[in-house]
Amino acid sequence: MRSYGQYCSVAKALDVVGDRWTLLIVRELLSRGPCRYTDLRSGLPGIATNLLADRLRELEAAGLVEREDAPPPIATTLFRLTERGAGLAPVIDALGRWGVPLMRDHRAEDAFRGQWLRLPVRMFLTDHEPDRPASSIQIHAGDQSVVIDADAGRVSLRLGADPDADATVTGSPPRILALLSGGLGLADAEEQGLRVAGSREAVLRVLPRTGNAIGDSAPAEGNVS
Amino acid sequence: MRSYGQYCSVAKALDVVGDRWTLLIVRELLSRGPCRYTDLRSGLPGIATNLLADRLRELEAAGLVEREDAPPPIATTLFRLTERGAGLAPVIDALGRWGVPLMRDHRAEDAFRGQWLRLPVRMFLTDHEPDRPASSIQIHAGDQSVVIDADAGRVSLRLGADPDADATVTGSPPRILALLSGGLGLADAEEQGLRVAGSREAVLRVLPRTGNAIGDSAPAEGNVS
DNA sequence: CAGTATCCAAAACGATACTG
DNA sequence: CAGTATCGTTTTGGATACTG
16 A cells, blocks of 8 residues: 555554555454464455455564464464554454444345454443353354353353354344344344244343344344245 | 445444545544645645545545535535544544554655644643643644643643743654653653753643653654754 | 546456466 | 466546636
8 A cells, every 4th residue: 555655643554554455354363363364265255365465465564463384283374463463453443333333234245254243242242140150142143153152251252053052043144233232122133033042041141231223223034044 | 445245343334434545534524623625635645636525525425524614704615524423533543543653664755734743642641730720832843833732631732833832842743743652751852853942841741751652762863944 | 715527657456267 | 275376447646727
């Protein structure tokens, strides 16, 4: 990116991370931790492979990312954020928070990845019953599966499926997000096509008590595979 | 800007404000308040006039900016942020804060504007003696003049010159910033070519007590016009 | 002052094919 | 898996001229 040529820290920051895709690569590394090239590409649907390689080189040159040749169990190179790179977390958070109202307009062709729920989980969910034993909720959002754990006051997210989860929630990404953000109550969400199985308490344990107003005006949906 | 096509609030936010120049326009409107077209252009050195017009249209369409036809005293149209647009302040702040370390590399061709000191002033300065009567510091940074006021615990910045200021500080933008950020003590700054006149107390009243490390390794400079 | 309109060269982007 | 290489398209940047 051509420099703005302005002696202002906002402009200087954008000189480094203002390029298209750059902040999304950082988002991906922040929410997934060290990643292989392929992991990054699958977490950044739409990016051209040469652009990803370019950006990684630039990020490395700028000292935000470093590559590491992982030993045998992985046997490939990993990309990880440096401390300086991880320092962008407040920027990603601020953008993500500002972007929340935009999640109402979901377009059919929008891609979705389970790890993108990490930010809303951190933003909206809390463990309201920290003294109860750990519980977990299996989420199936579209074709993505993640598990939300509540344990001793902390709520966290991991990718994949867990057959021992206390509850299972299935629905489209917008509906799931509406539920997590408090824009839609559990009962309303079910009425709109979201399916809940197992312990409702496990779900209510972490849902926000106050609405954040995503998706409360979305139309009802049909069956969700 | 082409949409990223990702159902993620960070990506959605960047769909709206990720275009080149867009966030800098927002920065300008945040730090100057409602602006005329010409004000914006002068606060965004390097932007092409058609790009500025384009971006303003886009921002207006996205509901972040609105234009207002001001009555006689001004008799021209003003551009102002909507509430939604002003909601980007945390994004600008986060970027600006992350960019602070980059201010060490000052290039001769970098442009500078007085209003760009507003963010560092908010970030670094505090009124350490809120009970004393108001005081002010005239800053001449390169060819830009601003006044920093300390009054009843609040520090603020206004553009222009004030002959009644209690102190005057003159130097290059990097040196001024080093001083304001605490990277350089008042004495050290003077040794490096920054000139201070009038009440040093007025200056010390607002300077940070702890360093923020901008410019402490910068070479000494010669005379500053 | 507040733009619009054009033009052009350069850079960025996106898609795809290919490689060690 | 981790990229390169190539190529066509789109977007910018920058300059300049013009308008009400």
